[in-house]
Amino acid sequence: xxxxxxPHPGEVLTELYFEPLELSVAxxxxxxxxSKDTLSDxxxxxxxxxxxxxxxxxxxxxxxxxxxxxxQQQYDLWYTRTNHNFQKVIHLQKNDFQNVQxxxxxxx
Numbered sequence: 001x002x003x004x005x006x007p008h009p010g011e012v013l014t015e016l017y018f019e020p021l022e023l024s025v026a027x028x029x030x031x032x033x034x035s036k037d038t039l040s041d042x043x044x045x046x047x048x049x050x051x052x053x054x055x056x057x058x059x060x061x062x063x064x065x066x067x068x069x070x071x072q073q074q075y076d077l078w079y080t081r082t083n084h085n086f087q088k089v090i091h092l093q094k095n096d097f098q099n100v101q102x103x104x105x106x107x108x
Contacts, residue, residue, distance in 0.1 A: 005082075006074040008045040017061055018043065032056045048072055 018028060025043065029036045034056065041047035049057075054068035095103070 006078050007071065008075050009049040009068055009071040010042045010045040012071055013057065014043050031060055048076070 017023070023031075025036050025040050028043075029039045032039065032053075034053070038047075038053075042049060042053065049068055049072040051065065051069060054065035054072075057063065057068050058065045
């Protein structure tokens with residue numbers, strides 16, 4: 001399966017919010033109530049987006065935390081799939097569920 005690299009949340013944040021609004025790192029850090037280093041690391045794709053930051057961004061930019069976390073999850077999955085070898089993993093058992101979410105109600 002060929003996959004294209006999804007954007008890191010920092011790229012999206014930079015291109016869709018910081019550049020159009022002409023926000024500096026200092027202004028953004030103040031607005032989000034985080035350190036300049038923390039925000040700079042995210043904007044420069046040096047650190048992952050945390051759930052806490054997702055909430056801060058959703059409040060600041062009228063989005064949802066889930067949308068930010070989904071970006072991070074897609075990036076993480078792409079990165080892991082392209083940088084790790086899973087060929088030695090053995091399929092152990094087939095079940096009737098297409099995904100874990102279908103099985104969760106049965107656990108209660």
